[in-house]
Amino acid sequence: MTTTVRNLQAQNGAGTGTGTGTGTAHPTGEAGTGTAPGTNAGPDAGPATARPAAPGTASAVPALGGVAVTRVAGLPAAFCPRPAERTTALLDEHADAQAALDELRPRVEDALYALVPVLDAAGDGATSLRRKVLAARRAAHRLAPFGWDETTGARVAAHADEETREALARWQALTSARQANATALDAALADDRAAAEETLTAALEAPGFADSLALATPDWVRYGNTRRPRKRQRALRTLYSYTVRAAAKTSPFARLTTVGVPGRGHAGHAVHQVSATLALTALYALARAPETAPLLRYRPAPVRPATARTGPGEPARSLMLHPEYVATGGVTWRNDHVVEAGAAADWARALARAGDDDGSLGHAAVLRTLGGADPFRRFHRLLDTGVLSPLAPWQRGEDAMRVLLDLTSHLELPEPPRTPEDAPGPGRSGLDVVRELRALEGEREAMTDDRRTTAVRAAPGAASKAAPEAAGPPADGPRRRAAAVSRVRELGRGWARAAGWDRFEPTEVWYEDAACDLRLPPVLDDAETAADLRRLGEALRPRLFRSHLYDELVRRFVADHGSGGTCEDVLGFAMRCGTETDRDPGMERAVRLDLAAREDPAERAWLPVGPSSASPSAALLVQHIAARPYGPQRPEGAGGPRLVVNQFNPGTGGLLTRFKGLLGDDFADALRGHVRRLWPHAAHHHELVLWTECGTAQAQSAGLLPPLTLPGELDGPGALDLTEVRLVHDPGQDTLTLLAPDGLPLAAAYTGLVPTHLFPKFARFLAILSDPWVNGSRLSDYRMPFQLPREPDRVTALERQTLTTPGDGGEGDGGAGGVVTRRAQWIVPVGHLPLLGADATDADAVAAADAFRRRHGMPRELFAYLLPANGGMSPDHDRKPLWIRLDSAVSLDVLAHWITPDTGHLRLVEALPAHHQHPLRDADGERRAAEHAVLLHWADGEENR
Numbered sequence: 001m002t003t004t005v006r007n008l009q010a011q012n013g014a015g016t017g018t019g020t021g022t023g024t025a026h027p028t029g030e031a032g033t034g035t036a037p038g039t040n041a042g043p044d045a046g047p048a049t050a051r052p053a054a055p056g057t058a059s060a061v062p063a064l065g066g067v068a069v070t071r072v073a074g075l076p077a078a079f080c081p082r083p084a085e086r087t088t089a090l091l092d093e094h095a096d097a098q099a100a101l102d103e104l105r106p107r108v109e110d111a112l113y114a115l116v117p118v119l120d121a122a123g124d125g126a127t128s129l130r131r132k133v134l135a136a137r138r139a140a141h142r143l144a145p146f147g148w149d150e151t152t153g154a155r156v157a158a159h160a161d162e163e164t165r166e167a168l169a170r171w172q173a174l175t176s177a178r179q180a181n182a183t184a185l186d187a188a189l190a191d192d193r194a195a196a197e198e199t200l201t202a203a204l205e206a207p208g209f210a211d212s213l214a215l216a217t218p219d220w221v222r223y224g225n226t227r228r229p230r231k232r233q234r235a236l237r238t239l240y241s242y243t244v245r246a247a248a249k250t251s252p253f254a255r256l257t258t259v260g261v262p263g264r265g266h267a268g269h270a271v272h273q274v275s276a277t278l279a280l281t282a283l284y285a286l287a288r289a290p291e292t293a294p295l296l297r298y299r300p301a302p303v304r305p306a307t308a309r310t311g312p313g314e315p316a317r318s319l320m321l322h323p324e325y326v327a328t329g330g331v332t333w334r335n336d337h338v339v340e341a342g343a344a345a346d347w348a349r350a351l352a353r354a355g356d357d358d359g360s361l362g363h364a365a366v367l368r369t370l371g372g373a374d375p376f377r378r379f380h381r382l383l384d385t386g387v388l389s390p391l392a393p394w395q396r397g398e399d400a401m402r403v404l405l406d407l408t409s410h411l412e413l414p415e416p417p418r419t420p421e422d423a424p425g426p427g428r429s430g431l432d433v434v435r436e437l438r439a440l441e442g443e444r445e446a447m448t449d450d451r452r453t454t455a456v457r458a459a460p461g462a463a464s465k466a467a468p469e470a471a472g473p474p475a476d477g478p479r480r481r482a483a484a485v486s487r488v489r490e491l492g493r494g495w496a497r498a499a500g501w502d503r504f505e506p507t508e509v510w511y512e513d514a515a516c517d518l519r520l521p522p523v524l525d526d527a528e529t530a531a532d533l534r535r536l537g538e539a540l541r542p543r544l545f546r547s548h549l550y551d552e553l554v555r556r557f558v559a560d561h562g563s564g565g566t567c568e569d570v571l572g573f574a575m576r577c578g579t580e581t582d583r584d585p586g587m588e589r590a591v592r593l594d595l596a597a598r599e600d601p602a603e604r605a606w607l608p609v610g611p612s613s614a615s616p617s618a619a620l621l622v623q624h625i626a627a628r629p630y631g632p633q634r635p636e637g638a639g640g641p642r643l644v645v646n647q648f649n650p651g652t653g654g655l656l657t658r659f660k661g662l663l664g665d666d667f668a669d670a671l672r673g674h675v676r677r678l679w680p681h682a683a684h685h686h687e688l689v690l691w692t693e694c695g696t697a698q699a700q701s702a703g704l705l706p707p708l709t710l711p712g713e714l715d716g717p718g719a720l721d722l723t724e725v726r727l728v729h730d731p732g733q734d735t736l737t738l739l740a741p742d743g744l745p746l747a748a749a750y751t752g753l754v755p756t757h758l759f760p761k762f763a764r765f766l767a768i769l770s771d772p773w774v775n776g777s778r779l780s781d782y783r784m785p786f787q788l789p790r791e792p793d794r795v796t797a798l799e800r801q802t803l804t805t806p807g808d809g810g811e812g813d814g815g816a817g818g819v820v821t822r823r824a825q826w827i828v829p830v831g832h833l834p835l836l837g838a839d840a841t842d843a844d845a846v847a848a849a850d851a852f853r854r855r856h857g858m859p860r861e862l863f864a865y866l867l868p869a870n871g872g873m874s875p876d877h878d879r880k881p882l883w884i885r886l887d888s889a890v891s892l893d894v895l896a897h898w899i900t901p902d903t904g905h906l907r908l909v910e911a912l913p914a915h916h917q918h919p920l921r922d923a924d925g926e927r928r929a930a931e932h933a934v935l936l937h938w939a940d941g942e943e944n945r
Contacts, residue, residue, distance in 0.1 A: 007153035012123040028805055033415040053660035062537030064530060065617075065935035068523050069663070070341075071250035071658050072258050072516040074212065076926035077915040078202045079247040081196035081240070083887050087188045088860075090181055091850045093843055097178040098851065100170070101143045106172050110138040111164040118159050130157055145175040182843055189842040189889050194366070196890040197236060203243045207353060208255030208514070210478035213242055215254050215447075215510055218489075237894045244883040247657060248911070250931040251880055258516035261663055262932065263525060268517035271662045274440070275919035276696040277332040277506040279400035279491050280325070280392075282437060284499035286404070287383060287390035289430025290376060294363040297391040301349035302711050303341050304572035304581070308560035318345040319575050321762070322386040322831045323712055325501065330508040332694045334712055336760040338579045344387050351388065360391050384500055389712065392693045396702045396716035401440060408434045428498040436491050447510045485509055511696040513662050518922060523932045531644050532819050533620065535937045536779065536803055540648075542939075544616045545601035546609065548590035548672075550772035553577065553765050554736055555586070557729055567727040570738070571711070574722075578762025587761070598776030611681035611736035611745035614771045617651025617937040620780075623930065625820075626919035641802065642821040644912050647782040648775050650750075651680060651935050657751045658700040672704055675749050678937055683744035685754065686720055688770055691762055704943065708748045710763065720746075722766075735770060779821040781909070784857065788867070788905065789827050795856055800824040800910070825909040826856055827867075835896045842889035848887040860887050861911040864895060869904030883911065 086877040115133050119126040133156060136146040146168075148156070153172070157165050192290050204210045214221045217238065246256040251410040260266040286292040306317035320341035323334050341348070347370075354369045355361040366388065367375040382388040394403040413435050428436075492506040497530070523529055556577055557567065565574045597604055623644050649655045653675050660668040676685050686708040691698045706718030708725070725746055726739045748770045750756060756767035789796035803819035834848040853860065864880040882898055884891040918927040 007903065008315060037367075039321075060541040060938070062534060062541065062618075062936040062938050064524050064533060065651070065677070065937055066524065067653075067656065067667075067670050067674045068932055068934045069263050069659060070250055070260050070262050070516075070519065070523065071931045071933065072520075072654050072920065073207060073250055073929035074258055074794045075203055075206055075243065075247040075249055076922060076924075077247055077918055077929055078926055079199060079206070080244050080883055080885075080915055081192075081199045081888065081890060082143070082861075082885060083192045083913065084188065084195070087185070087192055087846075087887060090185045090188055091846070094181050094185065094847055095850065095854060096179065097181060098143070099172055100292055101174050101178070102665065104167065105140055105143065107167050108140045109137055109167065111167050112140065112161070113654075114155065115164070117160045122159065126159070126276045129159075132156075138268050140171065143175075145179065146172060148172075164787070167596055171497060177639055182847075183243060185843045185847070186841065187257075189846060193889055196240075196888065200236065200239045200243050203239070203246070204478075208542075209243075209246060210781050211481055212246070212254035212256045212512075214478045214482035214485060215512060216242065218485040221478050221482035222486065233893070234897075236890075237897055238895045239560065240890060241882065241898070245880055248883040248915070248929055249880055250929055252513060254512040257512045258514045259659055259662070260516040260520045261516065261667055262520050263522035265519035266515040266517060268515055270512055270514040270663070272510065272512040273399065273696065273700075273701075274444070274488075275400045275506070275508045275511050276400065276692070276694055276699045277327060278495075278509050279394070279404065280694045281492055281495040281499055281501070281504070281506055282334070282401070282404055282433060283390055283392060283426065284383075284501070285433045285495040286408070286430055288499060289428075289433065290379060291411075292430030292434065293376075296393065297360045297362055298351075298366055299360045299391050299711075300345075300348040300355070301389070302571060302575070303345045303348045303352075304569065304575050306340070306576065308573070308576065318342075319579060320344060320387070321575060321711055324386065325390060325504065327504050327506050330505065332508070332696075333691050333754070333758070334694055334760075336578075336712070336762060338575045338760075338762050342368065344385065347382060348387050380500075392714055394714065396692055396699065396707060396714045399433065401437065405437055405441065407439065433495060433498060436494070440488060440491060443484045443488050446480050447488070456907045469685050472826075508696060511700065513659060513700070515662055518928075520930075521920070523934065529624070529643065532803075532809050533622075533934060533936065536620065536645065537618070537938075539803060540618060540775070540779055540936075541616065541938055542605050542778045543598070543601060543779075544618065544773050544775055545597055545604035546607040547768055547772050547774045548597070549587065549765070549768045550595040550609070550613075552586050552590040553768055554729070554734055557736060558725065561729065563729060563731045563778070565729050569723070570725055573727065574762045574766055577765045578760060580761075582712070584761070594774050594776075597774070598778075601776055608733045608735055609772055610730060610737035611679070612735070612736070612738040612747055613769060614652055614678040614747075614773070615680070615770075615937055615939060616773050617678055617935065618775055619649035619651045619655045620932075620934045620936060621646040621649065622932050622934065623913055624919050624932075626917050634775060640818075641820045641912070642818045644823065646931060647781045648777065648780050649933075650756075650771060651749060651937055652749055652771050653704070653935065654701060654751045654753055655933055656935070657702075658697055660704060661700070668704065674935055674937070675704065676747075677939075679747035679749065680939070682746060682747035683742075684720075684740045684746045686746065686748055687751045688748040688766065689750065689757060691752075691754070695754065697753045704751050705749060708746075710766075712841075717780060727769075738769070781821070781823050792827075792905070793829055795829070795832055796827040797856060798822065798825050798827070800912075820912065821912045823912050824859075825907055826858060828906045828908055830899060830903055830905065833895075833899075835892065837896075845892050846889050849892055853886045858886065858908065859910050859914070860885055861914050863909045863911055864898070865907040865909065866898075866900060867907055869902050869903040 016645060112133050116130060119130040119133060129152070132148065133154055136148065139146055146153075153168075156168070160168065204213075210221065215226075220235065220238050224238065242256070245251070250257045255270075258266075258268070283296070287296055287298075294898050301323070302321045303318050306319050318341040319338050322337045322339050324337060325332065325334055350369050351361065352359060353368065354365050361369075363379075366379055370378040370382070372378055379388070383390075392400070393407055394400040411431065411434055413431050416435065488509040489507060492509055496502075496506060497506040524533075557573065558565070560573060560576070561567050623646060625641050625644060641938050653671050656671060660671060673756055679685060687702060687705040688708050688710075689698055689702040690710065690713065691701045692707075693699075693712060699714070702714070703716065706720065707713065707716045709715060709719050709721050710723075718790075720740065724741050728737050728739060729735075730737060738746040748766065750767050750770050756764060756771075759767055800820060801822040834845075834852040836845050836848055840848075852858075862884050864884050865881050880893065884895050886892070913929075916927070918929050920928045921928040922928050
């Protein structure tokens with residue numbers, strides 16, 4: 001079929017029909033003379049049924065993409081504060097004593113109860129003794145000591161038989177031993193708390209850790225070391241959270257987690273840049289000021305017909321793509337709302353007619369077009385409503401701040417006011433913004449990683465790396481960096497206000513990724529690991545299925561353009577698909593069907609896709625487990641788990657592309673080759689990355705391929721605008737294909753970091769066209785959407801599961817297999833957690849937590865996840881998991897303050913690998929947590945397209 005597409009579309013003008021269903025060419029070369037078999041072209045029809053692939057045309061055995069990245073913890077695992085062995089032994093003794101007392105209690109209670117009538121019969125002299133026996137019985141019920149002195153004990157013994165005397169004596173011995181144990185435990189826990197504080201404080205001396213904290217929490221670095229006890233404990237909890245994240249949870253951020261290519265050595269260099277969010281706020285602040293607005297170019301919002309065809313007598317309605325910028329939690333994105341244009345359509349069309357061939361126009365042309373008594377005021381209104389937007393003057397890969405500096409370098413600035421009384425008035429002028437842009441250059445040096453740096457590319461095609469330079473950090477380096485970050489955050493807030501964004505808070509001002517400073521062991525070259533990954537991929541493939549959202553996209557296309565039709569305005573079609581409405585029944589139905597299909601995709605796993613859609617792929621995040629006592633090299637035939645599957649991600653490369661500049665040209669070339677292999681039938685390969693002008697991680701992810709640009713996105717070398725491509729329907733396979741201007745199939749690979757389900761609706765359909773596969777497999781530890789157990793009011797234990805292996809019992813075999821696909825975990829209602837409150841002693845808190853974990857069979861070392869009470873997900877609960885020890889008073893204190901008021905449950909997951917099971921060791925021999933991200937793909941047969 002691929003040959004047919006290429007031959008047909010290479011013919012002069014082929015495939016350019018009107019989409020009416022008659023005389024329209026399509027990729028199979030057939031005339032579009034009606035509805036294809038098995039399809040329904042009616043607008044209300046359900047998803048068409050596509051033929052599954054013929055047997056033998058698709059393989060379940062994956063190909064390893066040859067691309068992998070290892071994420072290495074920024075601190076050794078030893079920095080996770082753990083209790084001393086003495087504490088563990090004391091807790092074991094405490095548990096043994098508790099168990100013995102529990103066993104003995106009924107016998108003691110019965111014996112004391114039986115003594116009461118004996119004492120009654122003994123006469124008046126035993127009355128006071130009787131009260132002490134009854135009090136002792138109440139104490140026994142509480143597992144407490146009797147509270148008798150030696151004389152009282154002897155008097156009671158005189159009235160008891162031998163068996164009772166033995167039971168009472170044993171009770172007193174056990175409770176005395178437990179009291180001694182509690183005293184010793186108090187002392188041990190005090191030592192543990194002091195040692196934990198010492199360990200956490202020592203982490204600040206680790207290379208790069210405090211510098212990374214200066215980016216993540218600058219106020220803590222500046223003011224966290226307070227002497228007041230209450231604030232000191234709060235500061236300690238913050239330090240604990242970041243330390244255990246850097247030592248146990250591999251999530252790249254500055255040097256809290258570093259990255260590298262398996263099998264290669266790395267020197268610890270970093271890439272960094274001023275955040276894209278900061279550049280965007282400066283751009284909009286400049287656009288609103290009369291002194292600087294003429295320096296920029298502008299683009300009106302796209303306007304498209306609300307329907308593909310307008311019937312006789314119907315009013316012509318228009319849609320507009322309205323951008324809205326949102327910043328929260330250090331992430332910035334652009335919400336593109338497709339709304340009814342109304343009267344704004346006339347302004348947008350008038351501005352578009354006045355623009356150049358690329359659709360942009362200068363400030364003078366904008367004002368001429370707007371006219372009126374105060375055109376600049378109209379210009380402000382159009383900026384505020386999104387009808388007009390400034391065009392970013394930088395391209396992908398360029399240093400946005402330096403481009404803005406160059407753009408404004410010719411402006412002469414007046415002397416800044418010496419006193420507040422000399423200031424010209426409230427707000428920032430354009431020249432104030434320019435002055436602050438120039439001041440920002442001085443802050444770069446303070447914010448730059450003091451260890452080793454890698455230059456941001458100054459222009460497309462420039463070298464991606466500079467030679468690492470060792471630098472001795474100043475003694476106050478982290479505080480200096482934190483102060484610079486805080487000052488730049490204030491600049492960003494001021495620019496946001498000058499831009500008219502009153503609720504916009506750009507907290508991310510400096511972006512940094514760092515390579516590790518280790519030679520990493522190979523992953524894909526290890527035969528045992530490669531075999532495990534292939535078996536995992538083989539089990540995974542039947543659960544990768546074509547999304548019902550793709551079916552919905554096809555249905556809407558056929559309704560608009562007919563079976564076998566062609567769409568010449570892909571942006572207009574996407575906008576109509578993504579129109580903002582109170583409800584979208586078709587999309588909602590598709591999402592429900594996708595959720596249901598996860599249970600059993602059946603033939604959906606083998607449905608065909610067009611040449612513009614990726615082959616099935618997956619990114620696997622896995623960790624190796626070093627079994628004691630072997631260390632990193634496991635003898636052949638050694639039992640126990642060796643690999644744990646943390647998570648699946650889309651395999652189109654977006655998880656790794658942000659590191660292409662950091663890890664070098666060879667890595668970028670390998671990743672580029674992997675992406676092209678996913679679209680083997682496409683003649684052109686472009687990247688589809690959103691939010692490149694406002695999201696720094698998205699901007700870092702761009703540049704692997706020439707861009708396919710959507711409205712608002714940055715330009716780049718070899719860019720192709722969405723308005724230049726066509727979309728055609730193949731009625732034989734019931735699939736869609738994007739065609740480049742030359743008529744050949746075009747791949748639009750999403751290589752960004754942000755999950756596509758977070759895209760605005762119009763762009764989400766384009767992402768579905770690019771990669772229509774849903775990973776419904778349950779063979780990983782992180783499973784979404786997360787379902788609460790059937791009895792949510794009880795603690796529910798879920799056993800460890802492993803991949804089916806020869807000789808194993810299959811999934812749920814108790815963990816005997818080599819590949820763990822689900823860690824043991826416990827879903828715990830918040831009310832069941834043994835958190836005793838601020839008044840409890842450390843010994844009481846730790847003993848209660850230890851008894852809780854023993855009762856439910858939990859290990860001491862766990863990761864905690866928050867689950868909201870009302871289901872779903874919220875920013876408070878979409879946080880990194882917290883590493884905890886249930887035998888640590890410091891951990892329990894942090895956990896109690898970490899839980900939010902609207903948390904309903906905690907998911908407690910075994911730490912596998914535990915602190916002693918990480919095979920990777922650093923230059924000092926310390927264990928480091930490491931996670932491998934590996935790309936897999938399945939090469940489906942050509943007949944499947």
